[in-house]
Amino acid sequence: MSQIIIPVDPFDYVVFGGTGDLAERKLLPALYHRQMAGQLTDPTRIIGASRSEMSHEEYRGFARDALKQHLKAGEYHDDEVERFVARLFYVAVDAKSDRGWPELKALLDEGKDRVRAFYLAVGPALFGDISEKIRSNGLVTDETRIVVEKPIGRDLESARALNRTIGEVFSEEQIYRIDHYLGKETVQNLMALRFANALYEPLWNSAHIDHVQITVAESVGLEGRAGYYDKAGALRDMVQNHLVQLLCLVAMEPPASMDAEAVRDEKLKVLRSLRPITEANADTLTVRGQYKAGASAGGPVKGYLEELEGGVSNTETFVAIKAEINNWRWAGVPFYLRTGKRMSERISEIVVAFKPIPHSIFGPSAGRITANKLVMRLQPDEGVKQWIMIKDPGPGGMRLKHVSLDMSFADRFEERNPDAYERLLLDVIRCNQTLFMRRDEVEAAWKWVDPILTAWAETGQTVQPYTAGTWGPSQAIALIERDGRTWHESD
Numbered sequence: 001m002s003q004i005i006i007p008v009d010p011f012d013y014v015v016f017g018g019t020g021d022l023a024e025r026k027l028l029p030a031l032y033h034r035q036m037a038g039q040l041t042d043p044t045r046i047i048g049a050s051r052s053e054m055s056h057e058e059y060r061g062f063a064r065d066a067l068k069q070h071l072k073a074g075e076y077h078d079d080e081v082e083r084f085v086a087r088l089f090y091v092a093v094d095a096k097s098d099r100g101w102p103e104l105k106a107l108l109d110e111g112k113d114r115v116r117a118f119y120l121a122v123g124p125a126l127f128g129d130i131s132e133k134i135r136s137n138g139l140v141t142d143e144t145r146i147v148v149e150k151p152i153g154r155d156l157e158s159a160r161a162l163n164r165t166i167g168e169v170f171s172e173e174q175i176y177r178i179d180h181y182l183g184k185e186t187v188q189n190l191m192a193l194r195f196a197n198a199l200y201e202p203l204w205n206s207a208h209i210d211h212v213q214i215t216v217a218e219s220v221g222l223e224g225r226a227g228y229y230d231k232a233g234a235l236r237d238m239v240q241n242h243l244v245q246l247l248c249l250v251a252m253e254p255p256a257s258m259d260a261e262a263v264r265d266e267k268l269k270v271l272r273s274l275r276p277i278t279e280a281n282a283d284t285l286t287v288r289g290q291y292k293a294g295a296s297a298g299g300p301v302k303g304y305l306e307e308l309e310g311g312v313s314n315t316e317t318f319v320a321i322k323a324e325i326n327n328w329r330w331a332g333v334p335f336y337l338r339t340g341k342r343m344s345e346r347i348s349e350i351v352v353a354f355k356p357i358p359h360s361i362f363g364p365s366a367g368r369i370t371a372n373k374l375v376m377r378l379q380p381d382e383g384v385k386q387w388i389m390i391k392d393p394g395p396g397g398m399r400l401k402h403v404s405l406d407m408s409f410a411d412r413f414e415e416r417n418p419d420a421y422e423r424l425l426l427d428v429i430r431c432n433q434t435l436f437m438r439r440d441e442v443e444a445a446w447k448w449v450d451p452i453l454t455a456w457a458e459t460g461q462t463v464q465p466y467t468a469g470t471w472g473p474s475q476a477i478a479l480i481e482r483d484g485r486t487w488h489e490s491d
């Protein structure tokens, strides 16, 4: 089966932070892939903008190096790369002065009627200055959008302030707040599974679902981001956005359509129904962890504090939460969330655990009947497994067996699995906000997260040590086992 590619009209993407890590690792490779797929039409341009002085040619050299380093084997094709870098331009701009803005304007004026997207791949401290410069230099046209990366704030108040600042220049319809997890194939598949099949939705509630698990485990450590990470921690870095967004997609009511407002309205209702975690219950509903030296990815690795080079820190690199949703559909169904760095493996999955059958007609010789599970694997090896009971084949009586109906995307489809950014970058151009977070969603997520942070601070909840290369502190296992359940073990 081949993918259907719909070319998009020419556009200009201006990437602030054009020489930064995100542009190098994700944005340039993603746009290159979209060109390779035949989606970019001439004269589409990508304009890198940042403080350093650089010529267009030097920026093209930077992009060639970035592609060499970050494309997979066999994806770098000289002709295609040359065609791609010919789209690249560079302007040295300063967010805090007038330097470079007239040049950027002159460049953009060459494509006045095109869709124009400004991607702010910079720290949030610059969102306000850059937005204001874009406005005061007359760069906002009817076809302009702005894309912002997380972190959108570090609490409700700062998120509100950022939203206000950007909102002074751009309307909500022009603002694309990226959560790259929403661009992952399996995450979109979750919506397909739920709403394009008659099978699941009737069972998708507390009468039939025992609990849900969402795990985003990473094997990497700090990756040179200590400055940011130590101030953030896993709750702000991963839970407030990625895990909470996944929870929303699992838990939301069927939206009337895939229209952005319809989907985001439903997600917002879930966020508003999350049971508050406060000082009174944080101890029993949350676990914070921090890795110590161990082994990961086949070799010894340092502990978090050693990576900080002697620092003292109470920042969590792991968090597990028992979340609950106070509404009719989900009352009494726990959503166990966990995420951490330096864990045993890089695995992200959503597990929907169904209730056991009410009564067995089989005798003891049939063996144990295990409850059904639906496992959606986001990465690696994207796919969906539906665990069911069948009869063990062959004669010898009725013995039952727990097996999975296995739908590995790599085995089933020949196409490469596109990176989340490929989809999202072009959704911005196509004016499709369904997979982006609306202002009220971001703020509602902080409203749930803020009291957890306060509770941790007020109760002095310390981080529990875990050895790098494991599944986190033992308290995280206790969190779920106390309820008579266990974390799903991936196979």
Ligand code: BG6
Pocket (backbone or CB within 6 Å): 180, 218, 237, 238
């Ligand atoms: C980012 C976090 O949002 O997501 C990182 O800031 C994390 O700390 C990353 O490593 C994980 O993304 P992915 O796509 O590799 O799972």
